[in-house]
Each structure stands twice: as C-alpha cells, then as structure tokens.
Amino acid sequence: MYLKRLEIQGFKSFADPLKLDFNKEITAVVGPNGSGKSNIADALRWVLGEQSPKTLRGAKMEDVIFSGTQNRKPLGFAEVSIVLDNSEGKIPISFEEVRITRRVYRSGESEYFINKTSCRLKDIHQLFMDTGVGKEGYSIIGQGQIDRILSTKPEDRRFLFEEAVGIVKYKIRKLEAEKKLEQEKQNLIRVEDIISELENQLEPLAYQAEKASNYLEIKEKLKQIELNLFIYEADNQKKELDSLEEILLNNQEELSRQKEIQLKQKEDYDLIKKELENIENQIFESQNTISDIRTSIEKTEGNNKVLSQQIDHCLLDINRLKNESIKLDAKIEEVNKENKELSAKFNGVSLELKSKEKLLEEEDNNFNQLINFLLNGESEIENYKSDIIEKMNESSELKTLIQKINSEINYIEERKKQILLEKANIERQHKEQKVHLEALIKLGKELEEEKEKLNKDVNELIRVNNELINNIHNETTTLNNLREEMHNTKSRSEVLELMEKEYEGFNRSVKSIMLLKKDKPTQWKGICGVVAELIQVPKGYERAIELALASSMQNIVTDTEEDARDAINHLKVNNLGRATFLPLSAIKAKTLGNEEAKILKERGVLGIASSLVNYDSLYNNVISYLLGRVIIVENLNYAINIAKKYQHKYKIVTIDGEVLNPGGAMTGGSSQQKTTSIFLRTRELQELKEKLVKMTDDINAQEKKIYEYEEKKNKNILKMEDLRNKIQEIDMNLISNKHEINKCQEDLEQLKDKEKQLNLEEEQINLQYRDNSNNLSEKLKEMDTIENEIKEIQSKIEMNQSKLEKEKEAKDILTEKITKLKIEISSLEQNRDYILENKNRLSSEIEKQKAEKRQKEEEIQAIYMEKELKEKEVEENTSEIEKLKQSLVENTNLQENYQEIKRTKMAAYKSYEENIDKTSKNIELLQAEINRLENKKTKLKLEEELLYNKIWEEYEETYRSALKYKTDEFSISQMKKLSSKYRSTIKDLGNVNIDAIEEYKKVKERYDFLSAQREDIILAEQKLFGIIKELTSSMEKQFIENFATISINFNQVFTELFGGGKAYLKLTDEENILESGIEIIAQPPGKKLQNMMLLSGGEKALTAIALLFSILKMKPSPFCVLDEIEASLDDANVYRFAKYLKKFDNSTQFIIITHRKGTMEVAGTLYGVTMEEQGISKLLSVKLSDITDDEEAS
Template sequence: MNLKRLEIQGFKSFADYLKLDINKGITAVVGPNGSGKSNIADSVRWVLGEQSPKTLRGAKMEDVIFSGTQNRKPLGFAEVSITLDNSDGKIPISYGEVTVTRRVYRSGESEYFINRTSCRLKDIHELFMDTGVGKEGYSIIGQGQIDRVLSTKPEDRRFLFEEAVGIVKYKSRKQEAEKKLELEKQNLIRVRDIILELEKQIEPLSIQAERAKQYLDIKEKLKEVELNLFIQEADLLKEELSSLEGSFSINKEELNKQKEVQTKQKEECTCLKRALEEIENKIFQTQNEILELRTSIEKTGGSNKVIQQQIEHCLLNVKRLQDECSKVDSKKRVVEDEKTQAAVKSRGLSLNLKAKKALLEEKENNFYEITHLLTSNETKIEDFKSDIIEKMNESSEIKTIIQKLTGSIEQLDNRKEQIKTEKAKNQTQYKESQIHLKALHKLQQDQELQKQKSEEQINKLTDMNHHLAHKINGETINLNNLTEKMHRYKSRQQVLNQMKKEYEGFNKSVKSILKLKQNNPKAWGGICGVVAELIQVPRGYETAIEVALGSSMQNIVTTTEEATKDAIEYLKKNQLGRATFLPHSAIRARELGNEKDSLLKEKGILGIASTLVTYDSFYNNIISYLLGRVLVVTNLDYGIALAKKYKHRYKIVTLEGDILNTGGSMTGGSIYQKSSNIFARNRELIELSHELNKLIEAIKETQRHLEDHKHLRDLNISKIEKEKEKLQEINMGLLSKTHEIKQCKELINQLEDKEKQLLIEMEQLGIQHKETSLTLIEKSNQLKEMDNEIEKIHSRIESHQLNLQEEKISKDALAEEITKLRIEISSLQQDTNHIYQDIERLEKEITTLTLEKEQREKEIKTYKEQKEEKKKEIQKNKEEIKTLDLTLEKKLEEQVSLQEAKKSKATKLDVYEGAMDKTTENVELLTQEINRIENKKIKLKLEQENLYNTIWEEYEQTYHSALKFKTDMGTVSTMKKQSIEYKNLIKGLGNINLDAISENQKVKERYQFLSEQKQDILSAEQKLYSIIKELTTSMEKQFTQNFATISDNFNEVFKELFGGGKGYLQLTDEENVLESGIEIIAQPPGKKLQNMMLLSGGEKALTAIALLFSILKMKPSPFCILDEIEAALDDANVNRFAGYLSKFDKDAQFIVITHRKGTMEAADTLYGVTMQEQGISKLLSVKLSDLQENEEAS
C-alpha cells in the first residue's frame, strides 16, 4: 500500500485545482518561507480527519477555505482527495485503489467520501486504524510532533508508539466498551431508581387492591338487597297514591257547593257592614275628641303632681347637703389632729436616727483603722517569712557556687597549656592554604554567579509547576467527581419527572383527568390540578399531612362547578371510575375560631396544617377547607391532652401519622413507611433542581481554573527548557574548578575559625581565672552575712505575731457593735418613712374635704332657686283644668246617642254572620282535607322520585330494569337491617381505591419487566468488563513486545545517526504500560548517559528523528510526510539524516517538506512551491533521476 495521488482545490493558499502525483522513493517539496509548502502536509492531515483548527494553524475550520486576495474572490468550499494503492489489501475494503475525499463549505457543513461514496468521519478513522496512516499516526510528522517527542512530559510521547505497536484499534474498541459500560451504569441507576419507586408502591397497592376486591364483593351484595328494598318500597308508594286520588275527588265536589252558598251570604253582610261602618266612624271621631280632652286634663294634673314632687325633692336635697357639710367639717378636724401628732412623732424619730448614725460612723472608723493595722502586720509577717526562705536559698546557692569555683580554677590552668601548642601548628597550615586560594578565587567568582542565577530561575519555575500539577490533579479529580454527581442527579431527576408525568401513585380516574388536561390544556383549562401536586410539604411533615388529607390528596381542584360537571360527565362517558372535585368558586374556607391563638400556644403543637405547607395564594380557600381546622402535634400524648382540653372539637394528627378525629375517635398504629411518596417526590424534584444548578456552576468554574492552570504550566515548561540549556553550558566549564575551589575555601575557613577560636578562648581563660578567684572570696563573705540576717528576721516575726492577736480581738468586738447599730438605724429609718407617708396622705385628705364642702354649698343654693319656680307653675295649671272639664261634658252626651244606633245594626249583622261562619268553617275543613291529601301526594311522589334517583345514581337502574333482581329477601325492615350491616362493613374498609386492582397488576408487571431488564444490564456489564479486560490484556502484551523491539531499533539507529554512543527507551511506570510515560535516554559519543532533555537542541532533534526511524523500521508506514523535522540540525547531521532516509525508500514512501540542501540532494522527485501571484500557491515538479540520466547522456 502506498500513496499515489493528492488532489487539492480551494484549500488555504491553493486556490486552483492541484494534482500531485507521488512516486516511490523520496519526494521533496521546497520553497521559500510563506510560499505555502506546509499547506500540503496540512491538507493530508485534514483529509485524514483532523478536527482541530489550531493544529491546522487556523482559528476555525472555515479558515482552511481559500479566503481570496486583492485580485481573487474567496472560494465557497475547500476539497482534498488522497488516493492510495490497495493492491496488497492492507486497507479493509474490496477495492484495488482507495480515494478518500473531504469537503467543507463556508456554511460550516462538511462532507466525507470513500471512493466518491458518502460516509462518516468515523468510517475514515476506522479505515486507517493500526496502519500508521491517520491524523494521530506517524505517517505525518511535523515540527509540532517533534516538539511533542522532545516534551518534558513522557506521557506526551505515547501518540507515536500506540499507532506503531498496533493497539489503536484495540484502544478504540476499549473506549467504546467503556462508553457502553458507562451508559449501562447510567441505565442501571435509572432502572434501580424506578424499581425502588415501584417497590414503594407494590405493598400499599396490594393492600388497596385486596380491600377493593372486598369492597366490590360487599357492594354487589348491598346492591341486591337495596334493589329488592327499592322494589317493595316503590310498590307500597304506588298503592298509597291510588287511594289518595279517590278521596281527593269526593272532597273537591263538596267544596264547590259550599263555596256557592258562602258567596251569597257575603253579599248580604257587606251591605250591613257599610251602614255600621259609618256609625262607627262617627263614634270613633267623638271618642277621639273625648280622649284628647281627658288626656289634656290628666296631663295638666299629672304635671302639677310632678312639680310638687320636684319641690319636695329639692327640700330633701338641701337638708341632705347641709348634713354632709357638717360631717365634712367634723372629719376635717379629726384629720388635722392626726397630722399634728404625726409631725411631733417624726421630729423625735429624726433626732434619735441622727444620733445613732453618728455613733455608727465613729465605730466604723475605729473598725477600718484596726483592720488596716491588722492587714499591715500580717503582710509584714509574711514578708519576713519570705525573706527567711529567700536568704536560706541564697545561702545554699552560695555554698554550691564556692565548690564549683574551686574546681573551675584547676581546669582553666590545664586548658591554657593545650591552646599554646595548637595555635603554633594552625598558623603554619593557614599561610599555605591562603596562597592557593588567591590563585583560584578570581576564575571561580564570575562563573559561580551565573550558575546561581540560572539555578534559582529553574527551581522557581519547577516549584511553580509542581504546585500547578498538584492543583491540576486536584481540579481534574474534583471535575470528575462533580460530573459524576451531576449525572447521578440528572438520572434521578429524569426518573422522578417521568413518574410525575405518568402520575404514578394516583387513581385511574384521577390520572385520566390530569392526562386529559396535559394533552389539551386549552379545552380543559378549568382543571387546576390534584391537591397533592398543588402543595409542597416540608421534610418531616409528609406523613402528618398525608394522613390529615387522606383520600383528599387525590381530589381534583377545578375553577368552577361547570368545569367539574364536564369532568364528571367525561368519567361517566368513558367508564373511568369516580373522582372527587373541589370547585374553587364553590369551596369555602374553614378556619379555627376564637380559640386559634390559645391553641397555637399549647405545648407540643407544631401549627395548623394549612400553615405548615406552601402553595399558590389562589388556592387559599381550597387548602383552608381541607387543612384549616387540622392541628399538627409532635406525638400522640400531646394530641390526647389537647383533644381532651378542647372537648374533641378539632381534628389532630401527629408526625407519626396518628389521628384524633372530631367527636373522640382515634386512628393509629403502624404505617407502611414507603407509602408517603407523592409529597416526598415533589420535594425531592425541587431539591434536585437546586442542586443541579449549583453543580453546573461549580463544573464551569472548575473547568475555567483547570484550563488557566494548564496554560500557565505549558508556559513554565518552555521557560525551564531554555534555562536548562543555558545551565548545561555553564556546568560543563565550571565542574572541575568548582570542586577544587570549594575544597580550598573550606580548608581556609576551617583554619581561620580555629585561629579565632583559640585566641578568644585564651583571653577568656585569663579573664575567667581572675574573675573566679575574686568571686570565691566574695561568696565566702556573703555566706557569713546571710546567716546573721536570718537570725534577726526570726526575732521580728515573734514580736509582730503577739501584736496581731491583740488586734484581732479588738476587731471582732467592734464588728458586733457595728452590726447592732445598723439594725437599729434601719428600723428607725423605716418608722420615719412611714410617718412621712402618713403626713402626706393626711394633707391630701384635708384638701379633698375642703373642696367637697364648697361643692355642697353651691348645690344647696341651686335647689332653693328651683323650688320657687315650681310653685308658680302649679297655680297656672289649675286654671287650665277648669276650662277643659266643661268641654268634656258636652262630648259625652253625643257619644251615648251614637252607641244606641250602632247596637241596632250590629244585632242584625250578627245573625247573618253566624250563618256565614258556619259555611266558611265547612269550606275551610274541606280545603284543609284537600291540601292534606295533595301534600301527602306530593310527599309520596317526592319519596318515589328520590327513591328512583337514589337507585339510578347508585346502580343506574330504573324500576323496570330492577325487577330482574327481584327475589324473596324477607320484609322491608329485614332488608334495611341487612343494608345497614353491609354499609358498615364498607365504612370499616376506609378509603377505597378501585383503580388499585388494575394499577397493582400493572405495577407488578412493570416491576417484573424492569427486574428482568436490571438482570440484562448486569449481564451486559459483566460482558463489557470481560471485553475490557481481554482488550487490556491484549494491548499490554502487544505493547510490551513491540515496545522492546522499538527500543532495540532505537539503539541501532541512534548509533548509526550519531556515529556511536547508545540510546534506549524506558517506561516511567512498568506496572501500567498502557498509561505509562516514555523516557528517552541518550548517550552521544564522548558524553555520559543522560536524559534527552540535557542534550543540545541539534542532538535532541536528531534523537527524535532516530526514534521516528526506529518505529518505521519495526512497522513501515505506507507513506510518511516529514515537515521540516531536520530544521534544527547542522549540515553534517542533515547529511546523515538524508543518507539514512535513502535506506528506507525501498520499503517506504517519503514526502519531505524542507529547505535544507542535503535533504533536497537525497530526493528522487522535487516539487517547488512558489507564489507567482500574491497569495496563490503554485507547484512545479522535477524528477531528479531523469535529470541525472540526461546529464550523463549529454
């Protein structure tokens, strides 16, 4: 397999179509800088699948399209085709010639072709795997790849070896397997989450399904009893209605006859009533006039009585007020006497109190003086004792010092003799070393300074990189952990969202309504949602709120009754079961009354259930209706105490799910813990959303820091390389001199230090000897003086202790006297305060009494003036009464005459009305009987209608359709008793979920299906683990074998290119060959074995070329493009490179982009790249072998 042809159009500077035929051997592409010759290598790299614009020396992929010049317009696309000979079948495709094409448009769209057939980029990668050809293979080597080989990071060199040893395909398969494994793990997490949620539902649903079956069985029996009861009751109602119809007809006929007689009697009575009414009007008018006259007379007489009473009242008030004034005067005199006595007593107490205080002050002063004297003596005694201890310690120390001083004088004499001998020997050796140091010091000084600066810079940069590497490693681990955590959270969120979308845990009827709203929100806009979805419950309260709501959790909230009606009709029409609805417009809030504040202060209460949950304010009335009168407490004990105190008026729930119902009933026991999942699921979804947002922000921040640190690390590596090269040159010149100078300096320093030490020591010895002798005499004298002082202090202590005992006795006596005086003063002070308070109170009382007397004297004057005015009013009223009496007598005579005429007409009317009353009574009795019959008929018909409606609503049966259920089941009372028994059984079952039977079956089937899926995923995981293990083993084996071969080849090629020396390759981690970095160890001729980074620039480049040839020697590439890889070599090494290149032209095909003469001379074909037109690359070709033949022939 070899490269036959390269076709380029619109790629970078190659605006026009270019066809480049590649022959066997060496093809060189030459040209001046900037002519576009490296674009040929870029075009091959691009067509083989390179996706990085940066690698292609661009900012974005559209930059590879010819961008135009001053004379040429930009092109709309770029296209490159590469044709290879596949006659040996190395490419796994059934064609003798394979053409790979890539095309890109300015719109960003890309196209790939194999033999003009459209394909994927992945297909091109797989086509060339392990052939040495590819964007990451060793078939295209540029200056960038050489830099990667020369990189200080051994891991960056693996790209060449992996392709060469043939593990790229295995590695790709392993990566695919690892991706699949990761996908399976994510699937397993999702399946496990779903299974976990299903496990939470299975047991509650099984219990609900069993209860539902019991309910249906009892319901069927109840239906049979109630339908038979309905038939019997309906028959009884029909018979009773028929009997009532006969009675109604008879009474109706009699009523009509009585009404005719009643009409005639009414007409006669009407005439008499009109005449009687006229007489009565006249009588009424006369009576009114008489009444007015009598009222005026009585009013005037009554007014006189009232006035007389007012006069008497004034006289009584005057007398009362005069008596009160006398009493006030008496009381005032008593109070003034009390005040005088209190003032006298107060003056006596004040004098006594002043005397006691003066005596107390005198005693306290004496006490403070004695206390001060006592403290002073105690302090002196303690000071004397401390002095004794201190003197004794000093005496002991002096004795020890005297012993040491005697020994020190002997040692000092011996050391003086030793120093004199050492000093003479040291001076001779010092003079010899000083002469040698001066000769070397000048040469060493300048070079040492340069070395120091270079090393400091390298160390500084290396430390920075170590710190950066630690940061990068930590950030990478952190980023992986954050990403993994984010995937787990997203997986969990997807499962919970799917369950929420499918309304897991809701009844079938509720699900159907919610899905109806979900699928058609406009048509069903009146459906707001289910209660459990409209509220959010805090963690820890889920069980309490769930039991508080009960089946109401699944109640559906609607906007209006009309929307509710539509939903109910939909359920009926589609036979989807029953559901409870809460119309927002109809529901009214239920809240606690006046006891709310006192309830919330009770011990153990956590709050009202409606206030412990959160929801949209629109649903205030709904949530208050459901939870507004429910109290939440911590435990059952608090709940019982609260229920008793408030007479079981409120529903109470505990955090564990116990219920104390209104009226006194209680519900409790163990709760299946997994049942509380709807509230928990909603809360978990909210928490997951918050956590995911935090994780995404953390990942972005970590990625930004990671990129910044990597960029800084790369810059530091470049700087380190430059400094190391500089340091290497300095070290080679200084190595021998540095060692010699160092030894000389160390010797001189040692001699100088020793001379100084000897001189100092000699001087110190003389001083010490003199000081020690003087100190010895001084300390002996001090010891005698110290003993005398100790005896004197003992005498002082005995004297002060005697004085101290006498002072303590005096102090205790004074303390007792002071205490007694303070008690007496306190008592006198309290008595004085009480007297002052009494005097102040009495003064206020005197003022109050004086004001009261003045007020009463004013009232006496007012009452006397009122009495005179009232006497004048009585005389005026007596004269008015006489006039009114005369008028009244005339009106009474007129009244008697009218009464006689009325009596005559009334007698006649009574006769007619008596007959009419009898007739009316008959009409009323008949009417009442007819009304009673009609009411009874209406009641029976209403009972009949209610009975029919009840049976229709309960069982959707009419009277005629119910007859098929008719059986002999006893009397009506027996059937009613059976009906009550069945209803009680149903009530005992509690809330029933009829959809639970089908839902239980579905959940079990889904659980079984997912369990099987889980096992399939686990099996797939194990298979993938086995595949990864097998691939890893194969790669390790193949890499180890081929790496050893490349290392041997490298040693041979290295010797040949360098003309001697040796080189080998080494893994940085032999335990992990697939991840290990690769160290290149080289020893050019005449140098020691060292790491490649310590070589010169040319030596490093030639070493990298040797590595390339060692790989080609083991596994030749079909073709190899070398882009100026020999640029750093000198002419001699270029010739060596070109000569070695020629050895491979039989087995490989080389396209060399170069500007070095030696390389051009080795080429078989030479292509020149020029820019005759600015910005447009052109190609010229010359076959050098033909040119040489023509020259020889000529």
C-alpha cells in the same frame, strides 16, 4: 499500498486547484520560508481526519479555507483528496485505487467521501486503523511530533507507539465500551429511581386494589342475597294482600246479610247470646286446630316431594361423574400411548446425534492435520524468504564495499595532488593555530559563567511550576468530583421532574384529567390543578399535611361547577374512574370560630393546618375547606390531651403522622411499607434545583481557578523554553568551543608530524592503489554468485506457494463440510430437546388427569352420603304425617261432639232468639275483622312501596329485573344472616378506592417492565466489563511484544546513525503498561548511558529520528511524510539521515518537506513551492533522475 496523488483546492495558501503525483521513490518538497510548503503536510493530516485547528496552525477550522488577498477574493470552501494505490488489498475495500476526500465550508459544515461516496469521519479512521496511516499515526511526522518525542514527559511519547504496536483499534473499542458502560450506569440509576418510586406506590395500591376487589365481590354477593330477600318478601306481601282482599269481600257480604237477619230476630238475641258465644268459641278453636294440622300435613308432604326431587338429582350427578371418570381413564390411556411414541422418537434422535458427533470429530482431526501441513509449508516459505533477505543483505554489503573501493581509488588519485599543496601550507597553519587557541580558551570561560546563571533561573521556574502542577492536580480532582456529583444530582432531578410531569403517584382519573389539561390548556382552562400542586408545605410538615389531607390531596380544583361537570363527563365517557372536584364558585371555607380559636393557645399546638402551608390567595376557600379545622400538634400525648379537653370535636394530626378524628377514632403506628409522598418529592426536587445552581457556580469558580493556574504555568513554561534554548545554544557553543580547542591543540601536534608522514603516505598510496584494483575484481565475481543463488531460492518459493494454494482449497472444502455437520448436530439437539420437553408436558398432564379422576370419585362418595341423608329425612317426614293424620281424626270427632252440643242448646231456646243473638255477635265480629283487615291492607301496601323504593334506590332494580338473580341455594334465614354479615364486612372495609384496581394493574405492568429492563442493563454492564477486560489483556500482550521489538530495532538504528554507542526504551510504570510513559535512554559514542533529555539538541533530534526509523523497521507505514524533521541536524548527520532513508525504498514511500541539501540529493522527485503572488502558493516539479541522466549524457 502507496500514495499516488494529492489534490488540493482552496486549502490555506493553495487558492488554485493543485495536483501532486507521487511514485514509490523518495519525493522532496522544497521552498523558502513562508512559501507554504508545510501546508502540504497539513493538507495530508487534515484529509486523514485531523480535528484540532491548533495542530493545523489555526484558531478555528474555517481558517484552513483560503482567506483571500488584496487581489483575490476568499473562497467558500476547502477540499483535499488523496488517491492511494490498493492493488495489494491492504485497505479492506474491494478497489484497486482508493480516493479519500474531505471538504469544509465557511458555514462550518464538513463532508467526507470514500471513492466519491459520502461517509463518516469514523469510517475513514477505521479504514486506516493500525496501518500507521492517520492523523495520530507515524505516517505524518512534523517538528511538532519531534518535539513531543523530545518532551520531558514520557507520557507524551505514547502517541507514536500505540499506533506502531497496533493497539489503537483495541483502545478505541475499549473507549467505546467504557462510554457505553457509563451510559448503562446512568440508565440503571434512572431506572432504579423510577422503580424505587413505583415500589413506593405498589404496596399501598396493592392493598387498596385488593380491598376494592373484596368490596366489589362482597357487594355483588350482597346484591344477590338482598334481591332474593326482596323477591321473597314481595311475593309474601302479594299473597297476603290477595288473601286479605278475598277475606275482606266475604266479610263485607256476610255483614250485610247479618244486619238484615238482626232486624227480624232482635227480640230473641239476648236469651241465647251467652250459650251461643261459648259454643261458637269452642267450635272456632277446634276448627283452628284442624286447620293447623292440615297445614302441617301439606307442608311435610311438600318437603317430601322436594327431598324426592333432590334424591333424583343426586342419582343424576352420580351417573354424570361416573361417565366423566370413564372418559378420564380413556384420555389417560391415550396420553400414555403418545408418551411412549415420543420415547421412541427421542431414542432415534439420540442415536443419530451420536453418529453425527462422531463424524464431526473425525473431520475435525482431518482439518487439524491439514492446518499443520499448511503451517509447516508457510514456515518453509518464510525460511526461504529469510534466506533471500540474507543474500540480499550480502549483496547490499558487497555493493557498498565496491562503491567504497571505487571511492578509495578516486581518493588516492586526488590525494597525490593534495600532498604537494599540504606541505606548503603546514608552516602557515602552525602560526595561525596558536593565535586561535588563545581566543577560544577565553571564550569558553565566558560561556560557562553565563550557563551557570541561566541554570539557576531554570531550576527556580521548575520549582514554581511543580507547585502549580500540584495545585492544578488537586483542583482538577475537586472539579471532577463536583462534576460527578452534579451529574448524579442532575439525573435524580430529571427523574423527579419526569415523575412530576407524568403525575406519578396520582390516581388514574386524576392523572388523565391533568394530562388532558396540559395537552389542551385552552379547552380545559377551568381546571386549576390538583390540591397537592397548589400548596407548598414547609420542611418537616410534609407527613402531617399529607395525612391531614389524606385522599383530598388528589382532589381537583376547578373554577366553576360546570368545569367540574365537564371533567366528570369526560371520566364517565372514557371509563377512566372517579375523581373529586372542588369548584371555587361553590366551595365554602371552614374555619374555627372566635370561641373555638382558643384551642390554638393549648400547649403543643403548632397551628391550624391551613395557616402552616403556602398557597395563592385565589384558593383561600378551598384550603380552608380542607384544612381550616385541622389542628397540627407536636406529638401524640399533646394530641390526646387536647382531644379529651375539647370532647373529640376536632381533627388533630401530629408531626409524626398520628391522626385523631372527630368522634374519637385514632390512627397511627408503624408501617412496613414505604408510602408515596408527593410533598416530599416536591421538596426534594426544589432542593435538587437549588443544589444544581450552587454546584454550577462552584464548578465555574473551580474552572476559573484552574485556568489561572494553567496560565501561570504556561507563562513559566514559555520562560523555561526560552532559557533552555539559550542554555542549549550555550551548550552547543561550549561543545563547539571545546571541540575547536582540542582540535586546535591536536592540529598543532599533528602539524609537526604531518610533514614527515607526507612522504611515507605517498609511498603507501601507490601500494593501496594496486591492492584496491585487485580487490574490486574479486568482489564483482562474488556479486554474480549471490544473484544466481537468490534466483534459485525464488524458484523454490514459487513452487511451495503453488502447493499451499491447493491445500488451502482442500481446507475450505473441509471447513464447509464441518460447518454443515455442526448445523445438522444443532438441529438434532433442538429436536431432541423439543421431544424431551413434550414428554415432560405429557407426564404432567397424566398426573393432572389422575388427580381429576380422584376428585370425581370423592365427589361421588359425597353425593352418596347426601342421598342417604335425604332418604332418611323422607322416612322421618312420612312417620310425622301419619301422626298428624291421627290427630286430625281425633280433632274432627271432637268438633262433631261440639256441634251436637250446639244443636242441643239451639233446640232448647226459641229459634228466633238464638238466631238474633247469633246474628248480633256475628255482626260485631265481622265489623271488627273488616276494620282490622283494612288497616292491615293499608300497612301492607305502604310496606310494599317502601320495599320497592329501597331496592330501586340501592340497586336500581325493579321486581321484574330482580328475578334474574333468584336462587334456591340458601334459605331465608341463611340469606338474612349473610346479608347482615356482608354489610358488616363492607362497613369494616371503610373508604374504598375502586380506581385502585386499574391503577395497580398499570403501575405493576410498568414496574415489571422496568424491572426486566434493569436486569437487561445489569447483564449489559457485565458483558461490557468482560469486553473491557479482554481488550485490556489483548492490548497489554500486543504492546509488550511489539515494544520489545521496537526497542531492539532502536538500538540497531541508533548504532548505525551515530556510528556506535547504544540505546534502548524503558517503561516508566511497568505495572500500568497501557498508561505508562516511555523513557528513551541513549549513549552516543564516547558518552555515558543517560536519559535523552541530557543530550545535545542535535543528538536529541537524531535520536528521535532513530526512534522513528526503528518503528518503520518493525511496522512500515505505506507512506511517510516528514516535515523538516532534520532541520536541527548538522550536515554530516543530514547525510547519514538521507542515506538511511534509502534502506526503506522497498517498504515505505517517503515525502519529505525540507530545505537541506543532503536530503534533497536522495530524492527521486523534487517539488518546489513558491509564492510569486503574495499569499498564494504555486508548485513546480523536477524529476531528479531525468536531470542526472541529462548531466551524464552531456
């Protein structure tokens, strides 16, 4: 892979479209200062994703767009494209040529393209990750990056190494995982806050829902019992009225007849009156007794019939249960059969699974053998490649040696000419060197004095800056703590705001009305709000006011009764439950009278509840209606004393929440459950908002303080940089001065010996010329031999690679076979598990059916016992009937005796007198009976009307509709007892919230959903922790291995560039490899081993270049742009730098922005950047190889 082309349009000073073509050889970009040549490096950095305008030498991203000149208008966009050769497939997309484009508009909008297809910046970063190419890689090195390498902070050097050792992709994945982890933590906080609030609601709602369910169940039972009692009483009343009507009619007819007889027989009445009355009474009593006996006989016979029917029902139930038991036996047998079939299937699948697993093991062994063969083959090829590299190194060394011999031959010829000139100059140089030496010694003393003064100034600035850095660190820690606290506070505030917005804690009916008001404020403008929203409770009074209001806290205030009516209709139509409404137009205030107000002076009284809360004056009547007669006191002792004194006339509430109701009822104690407090939630939300405002001010103040420290520090750094530059300049001058003094002294000594040596040198040169000529012939022969050996090794590599390709195809086939086997095994395992699950289910079903059969048998035994009891009762009733019949005969005989006596008496009196007397008595009795029956009839009709009205008012049922509830399960006495019991139970339940059932269901569903979410978030957190740990481990391992390789390469490259010496890299914190800074330890020839910061400016720059080359040696970048990195080197080191570049001809394509001659000389292509028109860069190119060919031709 290499960079084929760079296209620029409208970027910085390149106003016109520009195209730069590159090949694999070194390309140099040259031009005068200010011509815009570094804009080419900026364009490459920008297209690869640079986001910092400062790095691109601008203030904002729009600054990269051509801004215009006096003669040219500004452009609306900038666009840069690079075209990369991907014929080797190093970029993971299936194109031989990859085009990356970035475009930015003045509006700030950016666009990115890969092969003219729109993409994200992230896609471009991932494309080049760990290739060395990218904005943070080492493919573009400018003076800024060199400065970062030379920085005093070891941590600033990590940017170069992280890309080189290949951990950038891991680091990005780790950062993404940490970001996700933080998001999951925040999600967990929000979910747990909501769950906490829901938990507060669940227990009270569960209690209320259970209470409501019990109420509804008991209410339904009570309705059935009372409707049965109603039917019974109504039937009895109807029978009694019908009987009364018939008796009344008969008596009225008899009365008329007796009056007629009385007129005729009046005279005989008195004589027979007494005897007739006596005999009639006796007859009457006898008749009543006979009637009672007959009624008892009929009742007992009726009971026997009922019992006989019940015995028949028992026999039917016994037969039914026996049949069901037989069916269960058949079903158990059927399930057992199915279970045996599943066992057979299970054994078959298990055998097949074992067979497949054995086959997989065999194929895995074959696969491992094939992998070992491939690894051995690849290792052998690598050995051959190493041999080629070794031979190529030998060839390179021979070429260098041949070049050197040719150079020496040329040098000898030139030297012969120079010897004659040197002899003439020796005497003149001796005089000049003496004068120059004295001047140099004087200059050196002056420079040392100036350096000492500057060093003192630098040390003082370092001391001040260290203090500022400590201050910045401390203040930054404080700022981070404040931001974290503010983040947590904000999360909690958002949760509470959401709960308040969604009316969490309110009944479903209330919530639905208030959310409707929020959605359609115009339509429901008559809804003022919930009582809990309309009042503000001072801190400390929340619990007392909440208990004083109780359920009234959720009452809805409306403007008028009509608004309340509309809301109630909405709840009815949509089946949303019930709610209480307080219309402002109807509610009247409840307050203490002047006489009653003296209670406020009692000890412990804090005030009337309505006066202790804040609210809009519009709601005076509502708040007074709810709280105007509620007294708030300090504690329970005061409350009891006050209640006693005022005869439990007022509702009294303590600060701790105890309540004394009018009439004497007291409520209090401890509660194991958390209670939902809407007032406390409102209080907490208000306090959180106030806290957020204060924290924002604190953070702004803290940021300002840090900014001021940073400003001071940066000013000091600029001063230090200025002083260090001066010191560096003095150091360079001192080194130069010392070098010149030594050189001057050496020259003076050497000049004395030089004349003597010149004659000897002339003789030696002639001898060397002959030796070099012979040596040159030998080395050329050796070169031919090495080239033949390289060709032979290349042939072996090609042959081995062909074999490996065939084995790789076999490996792919085997891999596919193994994968197929694994899929089959997985399918068999699933089938086995499914069968096992069905076996367990069938076993459970068998046990269940056996239990059901046992239950049937127990029911049969119970019915047998019940049948025996009823048969025994029939026998007892039969015996009783016989006794009653005997008594009937006796009383009948007695009555006949009375009749005989009556006849005897009647014969003794005159017929008319007896008849008159009897008639008179009958008339009186009949009249009295008629009056009694009339009164009774009226009373029964009134009772019947009251009974019907009561049932209608309580259950809205008529006699006809109530018949569907009729049952014979209980006797009348049992039903009366149950009615009393159910009514007592309902009374004990107290106030019941029917809506709580639906509300609890909704809250429980939401609680279960959020609890499941919480578990998912916790699992996600654990997974992310594992990913972060794994990534950290991989990064540390890879960093250590590659860092060691770079350090070894660094020592080799340093030695070659400096012509000796040694150097190595060192981590500042080996315990924290991924954050550790990197120290550069260097020892140029003739110096002690020391930190790089103690080297001279030129040595530092060359050391940084050595580090760059050592990284490229380990992991070559496809292309590398160097922007004037050799600017501070002297000419000799520039030539060394340029010569070393040639070593990377086969691995890295270099594009160098330079103004140094030595660098230009190694370039194959030269691009010149000029600025013919002010503010607009132009380009011209020259192929240096063509110029060289032309010169040789000429």
